[in-house]
Amino acid sequence: MNIVDIQGYGYFFATVFLVVVTYSYIYHLYTKKKDAKGVDYEEYSNMALKDDIGDTPVKPMSGKKEK
Template sequence: MDIAELQAYGYFALTATLVVILYGYIYHLYSKREDADGHDYEDYGNIALKDDIDDAPVSPISDDKEK
């Protein structure tokens, strides 16, 4: 086994590991959409698109203090 073959195996192993990490991270993002407080921050993705004065706010503001 020469160095080129060893590099090829190492490259394949590194690429496969990074693919598994990437898919794990993507799964984590879509399965845990809400944080610990229950906020879904994916709703804030449209904040720049829906910025007219007549559009509904992303998160409604209430005068009640939640505790």
């Protein structure tokens, strides 16, 4: 076994590892939509689509300030 074979095996296993990590991260993103505080940030993706002056806000504002 020479260095070319070792590089080929290393490349193959690195590619498989990165594919598994990428798909597990995508799965994590779609199953855990809320963070630890319970905020769903996917609602904010509509801000780019609904940006007219007459559209309703994504999150209604209350009269008191948050700390």
